[in-house]
Amino acid sequence: MAYSEKVIDHYENPRNVGSLDKDDPQVATGMVGAPACGDVMKLQLKITDEGIIEDAKFKTYGCGSAIASSSLVTEWVKGKSIDEAAEIKNTAIAEELALPPVKIHCSILAEDAIKAAIEDYRTKNND
């Protein structure tokens, strides 16, 4: 199966790979996994007191499409409010990367990672 140019670009030059300090109260961590392919994704967001995402890092073990999906969302969420980020849909990710149907689960993984990170942020900040 051929990967789209955008997938290859993100795969070869992934943006924002790495980790943020998980003990920083401003840092939220979202972890998700896809049993269908065994992919694991960690997305971390650094969120200002105003609820704006100022930084994002990811670490993904999986195929090219999973890496590209996570790399893309780190670019997309930066500068967004958490409410705006929560609106990102997997279909938009799949469309941007021209993912074939068998790789849609990679975009679902990325969407769920954003949601998990936001949920982590909300739990952390309601305590």
Added chain:
Amino acid sequence: MNYFQLFGLDNQFSIDLANLSTIYQSLQKQVHPDRFAHASSQEQLVAVQRSTEINDAYQTLKSPLLRAQYMLELRGVDMPDEQATVGDVSFLMRQMELRELLAEIKFADDTDAAIFEASQVFESEFEQLFSQLQVQLSENTEQSNGLACDNVRKLKFYQKLQIELDKLEDELLDD
């Protein structure tokens, strides 16, 4: 007729694979195209369909994870969509660690030893979840079936780890 009935087996998780294979061969023999060479096209079609069904049944029953999943389906357990993600954080943290362990093998002084160590770790964690799954399937309560379902999904990650490890082993062998 479900796959267990098709193979004349009890609907239970533990299966003798050698016996399964023997039954498979004999069932396939019954529907072999040679036996239907002079039959009507309708009969030939039925034989082909049956052969496909026997094959699907065999592939499902042969694989412990597919078999477990199939049993849960027969019990009417609402399995999450194949694309639904897993959100158990501590489990996923552990998966990340295991993936890191896998990624570091290449840089080990003794890669053979590192591969062996990793496979031991994967295997023992797989076995632990797998034996829980066996107990949960035999309990067959609503709660245990739900847990079995989670465990099937988790075991798939270990299957993937093993595939990645095998791939790495091949790569290192080629160098």
